[in-house]
Amino acid sequence: MLEKTFYKQFLSNSFNIPVTVTYWDGKSETYGEGAPQVNIIFKEAVPIKEITKNASIALGEAYMDGRIEIKGDIQELITAAYENADSFIHNKKFIKFLPKQKHSEKASKEDVQSHYDVGNDFYRLWLDDTMTYSCAYFTNGNTDDLFQAQQDKVDHILQKLNPKAGNTLLDIGCGWGTLMLTAAEKYGLRVTGVTLSQEQFDYVTQQIKDKGLEHIAEVKLLDYRELGDRQWDYVTSVGMFEHVGEENLGEYFKDVNRYLTDDGVALIHGITRQQGGAYNGWINKYIFPGGYVPGLTENIQHIVDAGMQISDMEPLRRHYQRTLEIWDDNFNAKRQAIEKMQGINFTRMWDLYLNACAASFESGNIDVIQFLMTKGPSGRVLPITRDYMYEAQSETVHE
Numbered sequence: 001m002l003e004k005t006f007y008k009q010f011l012s013n014s015f016n017i018p019v020t021v022t023y024w025d026g027k028s029e030t031y032g033e034g035a036p037q038v039n040i041i042f043k044e045a046v047p048i049k050e051i052t053k054n055a056s057i058a059l060g061e062a063y064m065d066g067r068i069e070i071k072g073d074i075q076e077l078i079t080a081a082y083e084n085a086d087s088f089i090h091n092k093k094f095i096k097f098l099p100k101q102k103h104s105e106k107a108s109k110e111d112v113q114s115h116y117d118v119g120n121d122f123y124r125l126w127l128d129d130t131m132t133y134s135c136a137y138f139t140n141g142n143t144d145d146l147f148q149a150q151q152d153k154v155d156h157i158l159q160k161l162n163p164k165a166g167n168t169l170l171d172i173g174c175g176w177g178t179l180m181l182t183a184a185e186k187y188g189l190r191v192t193g194v195t196l197s198q199e200q201f202d203y204v205t206q207q208i209k210d211k212g213l214e215h216i217a218e219v220k221l222l223d224y225r226e227l228g229d230r231q232w233d234y235v236t237s238v239g240m241f242e243h244v245g246e247e248n249l250g251e252y253f254k255d256v257n258r259y260l261t262d263d264g265v266a267l268i269h270g271i272t273r274q275q276g277g278a279y280n281g282w283i284n285k286y287i288f289p290g291g292y293v294p295g296l297t298e299n300i301q302h303i304v305d306a307g308m309q310i311s312d313m314e315p316l317r318r319h320y321q322r323t324l325e326i327w328d329d330n331f332n333a334k335r336q337a338i339e340k341m342q343g344i345n346f347t348r349m350w351d352l353y354l355n356a357c358a359a360s361f362e363s364g365n366i367d368v369i370q371f372l373m374t375k376g377p378s379g380r381v382l383p384i385t386r387d388y389m390y391e392a393q394s395e396t397v398h399e
């Protein structure tokens with residue numbers, strides 16, 4: 001009885017849409033006004049002490065192993081929790097414990113490999129053919145297909161750099177390599193990519209060979225902190241600073257600045273949080289160990305402290321919401337194959353992750369920003385308007 005009183009209070013305050021909750025004794029109650037859109041079914045009670053320790057971990061784990069079922073749209077339910085300031089997602093009372101974070105070179109390697117080395121065969125099932133794993137750019141609104149939108153994102157980034165053929169580019173956290181290989185093939189740049197994932201490194205190495213780009217493209221299995229004194233004309237880093245950790249973020253931007261020539265341009269693209277930086281219990285425990293989403297102003301402060309000058313900033317949150325929705329559709333279209341490959345708990349975990357991230361963008365809890373920067377006020381002067389970013393590029397200029 002005590003347990004149910006707690007649940008009733010906890011759940012009736014958590015969402016800004018009406019929900020029906022079916023309890024372990026088979027009885028249902030509806031909270032909120034109007035017709036319920038989602039039914040949360042507790043097949044058994046999640047212990048109150050787990051919920052009060054970290055509700056997102058406790059409920060996430062219960063969803064993963066099937067103690068909780070959700071009938072209706074999971075993204076809509078989680079968005080409703082993000083949009084409710086009193087919900088357990090925001091309430092410090094339910095976030096007393098966070099998994100420990102370490103960001104040494106060794107810890108970063110283990111963390112990154114635990115996520116990306118799930119395997120290229122897994123990612124191939126639900127990413128598009130560019131194997132890009134970051135926010136796409138839907139040039140024509142939401143109608144573009146993901147493959148086109150990922151290519152457009154890469155062009156959008158590279159065009160912002162105003163690149164000159166023959167110049168050099170470093171891509172920190174190059175993933176499966178589409179940005180760096182496009183920079184080489186289409187823009188004639190001499191490119192270096194770094195990743196900590198063995199699977200990505202093997203994939204990009206093969207791509208460089210297959211495309212005959214060995215003379216202008218190289219990939220390294222290295223931590224971004226281990227690149228020595230070398231400098232590049234352009235530095236890009238897409239969907240990567242979220243791995244760096246709060247305590248290393250200032251140094252990360254200083255490294256970006258250090259790797260740039262005096263005349264260099266950097267485009268750093270990543271997730272920020274409106275209300276200040278945060279770790280997320282369940283995501284940190286199961287999806288991105290070591291992940292940290294910085295606050296927007298925290299990032300800007302680090303950029304300024306590193307001595308860089310911001311030339312342009314573009315928030316793309318609705319593009320990331322759309323990207324995640326397409327990934328989740330693709331994921332569910334391949335659900336059987338994924339369950340066979342990774343097991344049912346992993347599949348439920350990953351589906352929850354994609355929905356939770358889409359909800360976080362949808363509610364505006366997080367955003368994704370492209371920061372375009374030069375090396376201080378005396379660095380390169382970019383064109384005075386944004387027009388140059390949208391001018392069509394010539395076809396392949398590959399040397």
Ligand SMILES: C[S@@+](CC[C@H](N)C(=O)[O-])C[C@H]1O[C@@H](n2cnc3c(N)ncnc32)[C@H](O)[C@@H]1O
Nearest residue numbers: 132133134173175195196197223224238239243
């Ligand atoms: C979300 S993926 C993005 C990949 C790619 N930029 C894209 O847009 O598809 C993050 C990338 O950052 C890399 N990464 C994370 N921490 C790193 C580190 N300390 N040093 C080098 N690469 C790192 C990962 O290996 C992965 O390639």
